[in-house]
Amino acid sequence: MAKPVSIEVWNPSGKYRVVSTKPMPGTRWINLLVQNDVRLEICTEKKTILSVEDIIALIGDKCDGVIGQLTEDWGEQLFSTLSKAGGKAFSNMAVGYNNVDVDAANKYGVAVGNTPGVLTETTAELAASLSLAAARRIVEADEFMRAGLYDGWLPHLFVGNLLKGQTVGVIGAGRIGSAYARMMVEGFKMNLIYYDLYQSTRLEKFITAYATFLKASGETPVTWKRAATMDEVLQEADIISLHPVLDKTTYHLVNKERLAKMKKEAILINCSRGPVIDEAALVEHLKQNPMFRVGLDVFEEEPYMKPGLAELKNAIVVPHIASASKWTREGMATLAALNVLGKIKGYPVWFDANRVEPFLNENAQPPAASPSIVNAKALGLPTSKL
Numbered sequence: 457m458a459k460p461v462s463i464e465v466w467n468p469s470g471k472y473r474v475v476s477t478k479p480m481p482g483t484r485w486i487n488l489l490v491q492n493d494v495r496l497e498i499c500t501e502k503k504t505i506l507s508v509e510d511i512i513a514l515i516g517d518k519c520d521g522v523i524g525q526l527t528e529d530w531g532e533q534l535f536s537t538l539s540k541a542g543g544k545a546f547s548n549m550a551v552g553y554n555n556v557d558v559d560a561a562n563k564y565g566v567a568v569g570n571t572p573g574v575l576t577e578t579t580a581e582l583a584a585s586l587s588l589a590a591a592r593r594i595v596e597a598d599e600f601m602r603a604g605l606y607d608g609w610l611p612h613l614f615v616g617n618l619l620k621g622q623t624v625g626v627i628g629a630g631r632i633g634s635a636y637a638r639m640m641v642e643g644f645k646m647n648l649i650y651y652d653l654y655q656s657t658r659l660e661k662f663i664t665a666y667a668t669f670l671k672a673s674g675e676t677p678v679t680w681k682r683a684a685t686m687d688e689v690l691q692e693a694d695i696i697s698l699h700p701v702l703d704k705t706t707y708h709l710v711n712k713e714r715l716a717k718m719k720k721e722a723i724l725i726n727c728s729r730g731p732v733i734d735e736a737a738l739v740e741h742l743k744q745n746p747m748f749r750v751g752l753d754v755f756e757e758e759p760y761m762k763p764g765l766a767e768l769k770n771a772i773v774v775p776h777i778a779s780a781s782k783w784t785r786e787g788m789a790t791l792a793a794l795n796v797l798g799k800i801k802g803y804p805v806w807f808d809a810n811r812v813e814p815f816l817n818e819n820a821q822p823p824a825a826s827p828s829i830v831n832a833k834a835l836g837l838p839t840s841k842l
């Protein structure tokens with residue numbers, strides 16, 4: 457990073473030094489840190505993705521904690537640097553933390569935070585938006601209209617798919633996958649087939665209750681099925697949305713062979729992580745199957761797209777904006793700041809990282825705890841309900 461580094465400083469005389477590698481939305485996160493004796497330094501460099509060297513320069517000689525971004529490579533080098541500077545805490549401003557080497561963090565005794573829950577509905581809504589946009593060919597139709605090509609209503613113009621009564625498939629029915637499934641089942645009366653390593657009992661109960669309601673109203677009840685294999689989902693579903701974590705087991709989960717198992721007119725949505733799909737294989741599949749459509753929020757090598765993808769009419773692409781609602785992004789900033797603050801202050805870790813609402817209430821002081829530390833067990837950190 458070119459020196460001098462561009463930094464915005466809050467509360468210069470604060471006892472603890474915390475660095476945020478990016479400006480983040482809202483002011484609550486800043487106020488909470490400042491009120492707790494933190495000198496906060498926010499990197500305001502224009503460069504979008506900071507390198508490891510950039511972040512080493514930001515950490516400097518004394519740093520108690522860092523709030524970082526999913527675009528950064530948090531591994532051995534950064535955790536050893538942070539530890540040497542006296543740092544004990546790092547938080548990603550994201551729920552996914554595949555950019556973080558948690559084993560390296562454990563080695564240096566650094567707590568790693570993430571921001572679950574606050575982005576569940578916002579991310580599921582973007583997946584639902586992409587599903588609808590792909591099913592009804594909204595982007596193509598918008599381009600057609602702006603190009604001045606519309607010269608009157610026609611029976612065949614931009615005919616798409618009706619969702620009602622079709623089957624939605626979810627791979628990874630955790631927080632976001634389940635929220636998306638509920639939206640598609642309740643909103644559009646789709647049937648669900650899902651695959652996850654664990655049973656999603658709450659989701660199943662919700663759909664069963666909704667089916668009972670529909671039946672009692674004289675409507676066709678919706679159905680659900682937990683698939684024994686992922687291939688079952690690929691073969692049966694009309695729309696498939698990917699919501700697993702990215703790890704070794706989910707890298708290229710959707711590859712050439714699996715794409716071939718999907719229906720020719722299926723829709724594939726990815727709001728998880730780019731490498732869950734073999735993107736080069738996807739481009740080939742889209743070329744060979746013009747009725748197959750995708751909605752992508754994430755890419756294998758962000759910020760780039762694989763050659764050919766941008767030219768394909770049957771692909772909708774948006775720049776990793778699934779969690780981009782004001783409330784969610786401000787909440788993510790708050791959770792990330794409180795993860796770092798909690799560790800610096802020696803607070804325990806919150807008892808249930810899925811229930812972070814108490815930290816998000818603007819009108820109340822947050823609990824004296826770190827909302828979500830992923831390596832709490834490995835570091836032997838105390839947990840408390842408070």
Ligand SMILES: NC(=O)c1ccc[n+]([C@@H]2O[C@H](COP(=O)([O-])OP(=O)(O)OC[C@H]3O[C@@H](n4cnc5c(N)ncnc54)[C@H](O)[C@@H]3O)[C@@H](O)[C@H]2O)c1
Binds near residue numbers: 653779
């Ligand atoms: N595009 C975005 O902006 C955006 C926003 C939020 C989250 N995400 C991504 O979404 C992911 C999921 O977030 P979440 O809050 O729902 O997490 P979660 O932990 O609640 O859900 C992940 C689910 O994936 C399942 N899973 C893990 N390995 C699997 C496998 N091999 N096959 C099938 N399922 C598997 C888990 O059992 C779990 O139920 C995050 O890790 C992140 O990478 C992306």
Ligand SMILES: O=C(O)[C@H](O)CO
Binds near residue numbers: 550552575
């Ligand atoms: O993992 C996450 O949280 C997203 O990718 C950004 O919101």
